[in-house]
Amino acid sequence: MKRMLRNMFDNLNKKTAKGTKLHWLHSTVEAFESFTFVSKNTAASGAHLRDAIDMKRAMSLVIIALVPALLFGIFNVGYQHYLSCGETIKEVGFWAMFGYGLLKVVPMIVVSYVVGLGIEFAFAQRRGHEVNEGYLVTGMLIPLICPPDVPLWMLAIAVAFAVIIGKEIFGGTGMNFLNPALVARAFLFFSYPSQMSGDVVWIADKADAVSGATSLGEMMTGSVLPSSSLLDMFLGFTPGSVGETSAVAILLGAALLLITGIASWRVMLSVFVGGALMGITFNLFGTNAYMNLPFYYHFLMGGFLFGAVFMATDPVTSSQTNTGKYIYGLLIGMMAVLIRVVNPAYPEGMMLAILLMNVFAPLIDYFVVQANIRRRTNRWKANADNKEMK
Amino acid sequence: MLKVIKIRKGLDIALFGAAKPQITDLKADCYALKPKDYVGITPKMMVEEGDSVMIGSPVFFAKEKPEVKFVSPVAGVVKSIMRGEKRALEAIVIEAKGEDEYVDFGKADAKAASREQIVEKLLASGCWTLIRQRPYSVIPNPAASPKAIIIKGFDTAPLAADYALLMSDCGTAFQTGIDAISKLTDGKVHLNIGKTSSADCLLKAQNVQINVFEGKHPTGNISIQIEKLCPLNKDERIWYLDATDVVTIGRLFEDGVFKSDKIIALTGEQVIETGYYRIKRGSSLAQIFKDNVKSEDNRFISGNVLTGTRIAADGFLSAYDNMVSVIREGNQYEFIGWMLPGFKKFSISRTFPYGFLRFFCRKPVSIDANLHGGRRAFVFTGEFEKVLPLDIYPLELIKACITEDIDKMEQLGIYETDSEDFALCEVIDVSKTDIQQIIKQGLDLMRKELGE
Numbered sequence A: 001m002k003r004m005l006r007n008m009f010d011n012l013n014k015k016t017a018k019g020t021k022l023h024w025l026h027s028t029v030e031a032f033e034s035f036t037f038v039s040k041n042t043a044a045s046g047a048h049l050r051d052a053i054d055m056k057r058a059m060s061l062v063i064i065a066l067v068p069a070l071l072f073g074i075f076n077v078g079y080q081h082y083l084s085c086g087e088t089i090k091e092v093g094f095w096a097m098f099g100y101g102l103l104k105v106v107p108m109i110v111v112s113y114v115v116g117l118g119i120e121f122a123f124a125q126r127r128g129h130e131v132n133e134g135y136l137v138t139g140m141l142i143p144l145i146c147p148p149d150v151p152l153w154m155l156a157i158a159v160a161f162a163v164i165i166g167k168e169i170f171g172g173t174g175m176n177f178l179n180p181a182l183v184a185r186a187f188l189f190f191s192y193p194s195q196m197s198g199d200v201v202w203i204a205d206k207a208d209a210v211s212g213a214t215s216l217g218e219m220m221t222g223s224v225l226p227s228s229s230l231l232d233m234f235l236g237f238t239p240g241s242v243g244e245t246s247a248v249a250i251l252l253g254a255a256l257l258l259i260t261g262i263a264s265w266r267v268m269l270s271v272f273v274g275g276a277l278m279g280i281t282f283n284l285f286g287t288n289a290y291m292n293l294p295f296y297y298h299f300l301m302g303g304f305l306f307g308a309v310f311m312a313t314d315p316v317t318s319s320q321t322n323t324g325k326y327i328y329g330l331l332i333g334m335m336a337v338l339i340r341v342v343n344p345a346y347p348e349g350m351m352l353a354i355l356l357m358n359v360f361a362p363l364i365d366y367f368v369v370q371a372n373i374r375r376r377t378n379r380w381k382a383n384a385d386n387k388e389m390k
Numbered sequence B: 001m002l003k004v005i006k007i008r009k010g011l012d013i014a015l016f017g018a019a020k021p022q023i024t025d026l027k028a029d030c031y032a033l034k035p036k037d038y039v040g041i042t043p044k045m046m047v048e049e050g051d052s053v054m055i056g057s058p059v060f061f062a063k064e065k066p067e068v069k070f071v072s073p074v075a076g077v078v079k080s081i082m083r084g085e086k087r088a089l090e091a092i093v094i095e096a097k098g099e100d101e102y103v104d105f106g107k108a109d110a111k112a113a114s115r116e117q118i119v120e121k122l123l124a125s126g127c128w129t130l131i132r133q134r135p136y137s138v139i140p141n142p143a144a145s146p147k148a149i150i151i152k153g154f155d156t157a158p159l160a161a162d163y164a165l166l167m168s169d170c171g172t173a174f175q176t177g178i179d180a181i182s183k184l185t186d187g188k189v190h191l192n193i194g195k196t197s198s199a200d201c202l203l204k205a206q207n208v209q210i211n212v213f214e215g216k217h218p219t220g221n222i223s224i225q226i227e228k229l230c231p232l233n234k235d236e237r238i239w240y241l242d243a244t245d246v247v248t249i250g251r252l253f254e255d256g257v258f259k260s261d262k263i264i265a266l267t268g269e270q271v272i273e274t275g276y277y278r279i280k281r282g283s284s285l286a287q288i289f290k291d292n293v294k295s296e297d298n299r300f301i302s303g304n305v306l307t308g309t310r311i312a313a314d315g316f317l318s319a320y321d322n323m324v325s326v327i328r329e330g331n332q333y334e335f336i337g338w339m340l341p342g343f344k345k346f347s348i349s350r351t352f353p354y355g356f357l358r359f360f361c362r363k364p365v366s367i368d369a370n371l372h373g374g375r376r377a378f379v380f381t382g383e384f385e386k387v388l389p390l391d392i393y394p395l396e397l398i399k400a401c402i403t404e405d406i407d408k409m410e411q412l413g414i415y416e417t418d419s420e421d422f423a424l425c426e427v428i429d430v431s432k433t434d435i436q437q438i439i440k441q442g443l444d445l446m447r448k449e450l451g452e
Helices: A002-015 A021-036 A055-084 A094-127 A134-144 A152-166 A180-191 A215-220 A230-235 A247-260 A265-285 A296-300 A304-311 A322-342 A350-389 B115-125 B173-184 B222-229 B243-255 B353-360 B394-402 B406-411 B419-428 B435-450
Strands: B004-007 B023-025 B030-033 B043-045 B058-062 B069-071 B076-083 B089-096 B132-134 B148-152 B188-194 B209-215 B238-242 B261-267 B275-280 B298-302 B309-311 B323-328
Touching (some): A021 A094, A055 A094, A055 A134, A055 A247, A055 A304, A094 A134, A094 A152, A134 A180, A134 A304, A152 A180, A230 A247, A230 A296, A247 A265, A265 A304, A265 A322, A296 A304, A296 A322, A304 A322, A304 A350, A322 A350, A350 B406, B043 B089, B058 B089, B069 B115, B115 B173, B115 B243, B148 B173, B148 B222, B148 B243, B173 B243, B188 B222, B209 B222, B238 B243, B243 B261, B394 B406, B394 B419, B394 B435, B406 B435, B419 B435
Parallel strands (some): B023 B275, B148 B188, B188 B209, B261 B323
Antiparallel strands (some): B030 B089, B058 B069, B076 B089, B132 B238, B298 B309, B298 B323
């Protein structure tokens, strides 16, 4: 089996080598080959031993961390649908709900991967690079942060926009300054506002009689507390984007990311601290119901948790210095709550907060690095002065 | 009691094949000088093929600093002058013939000699090339005076040689050497040793400030020690050399000749019988490797596995190395290797069991030279800082080097480093970037634009 695959790839490599007619398929073959076999390339210069980790392992761990949220999301899509039709889990059964969710979510994932990876492969070929694994994560994130009822054609356009404008024109994974998954979400949000907001999209094929408002929507319209209980919000039995509803599932993923060290604990922690700080501030000076909402509700409503764990921690678009990560995370948390509570137009602040801080992350880094530079220059100047004194 | 300077960051990599504490004498047939071992040197030949040389006869000089001569470590005949691409000089191979005949440079009292006399003697005997300068790790300009001189008396690299053995027959020469080089600076002479150093001549050295360092690799690197002792500023120079080379300088003053003998450690997983060898500088390693390495595809390295130079199985010891390592080449495909649990693989990331285990036990790990993945753009951040105990932002500096932004490189502190400090960053990099190469090119660019 191993040998057969090896021979197959050796053959394919020959057929797509430079100068052959099929050369345009080279990076595609390379991508699949490197998934099957770790390359035999050895260190040509520098250190003669290298860590066994590579981008594939790192990125696939993020995908594994997303699995709990994905599985619960699939179930919840079905659960909410049947609930809106007045049927409970006792009547239809778990598998019917899960099956319904599969029918909704799997096409979203397929569209996201096919469109996104297609573009990635094309760009890798054009640049003569290997295909970067980054999109494997982005491609999974996009369906999870979309409402279950998003039309697939919109999703396809959003994915294409995110990959090309959000990433590839800057040079691909590692060079982008905006989180591509959030670019896709923002694109949907701003291009198709009528289909993307309101109470309709959060429950797939919702029965008309039922309000499909999310907790955030309810708070926007002046409720004192969301209608879902804290426990429901924690477990995830609420309407919302596919992967964002269950705190339990997201926290499982967060645990994996933190144990393996793939995601930055600095960012994650400071997002929560920022959110809590802002929430508590509002609680202290609260003049309306939303301001008086206990701050911990913010963690459980909408995409706060999902954003903190999976989006804000994207190493490429977050601050790159460790000091910067604290500031970056803190501001995301504060901004998210601020936008939610104060802003009259958008119910969800997390997406905008992260995108905004993505833009400012290089500036934060600039100041952090500048402090280091100043320290060095001062030392040099002090030294030069000393010499003159002598 | 000496003050211990503790360094918290870093990474010790425990490997198989540490050298056994036994010293064997070995005489090789062939010796080589490799101009590429010296940074920023354009060699000008002073001998031709077929010329006879003695130990200490000049072989070539540096075009940039004509007074800096490189001498033969052995008495014999110049066998071949090997050139590579663009006729760049690769190696001058000298075949040993007859007894050890030395060029006599005359004995001298290091304590009584003047700075000029010492410099002159070091230059004539080729011992000047044992000293290097920060920034850039070049052989220093004899006319300059450094703000301090640092003697490296310990090594923290994987499988590093024990200085107690390397210095085992130094006699009084080490102290004589210190007396000589202390004349070269108006500043301090530092002797840096590790916390577990047991070499007697190091501990009893006089006329120097002894500093004790404790920490993981790269604590043994000069840059890290400099930052703790006397941070290097723009327009300043610090000279450094290895403790074993101080012995060679000491012998020059005691015996009047260039004693080219040194002790090296033979290490690595692929070596059958590890140990220490007493050989001459530039020695061919063919005899040491022969029948003493496992019959696999091996990688022979002069130096340690992090910063060493790759050599052939019949290659030569590089100028500043006191160890050689042999590891598996590992040029095989691995079926779904990135997906497997990888119980035996080396990784500091906690995506592999070793990433956890390394906190609990210091069990050696088996390694090879495989990259374990494809090259990518930088994605992960905040990782390099864990293994670089310098007040420097590594990723930013690397990017400044890639974009050849000289101002930025200077501001970010490239003077304070050398490529060797980034070896561990390179090891743990998920994107498999050749970071040492990038830093080297950055330093080369600085040197060419701004001078040494």
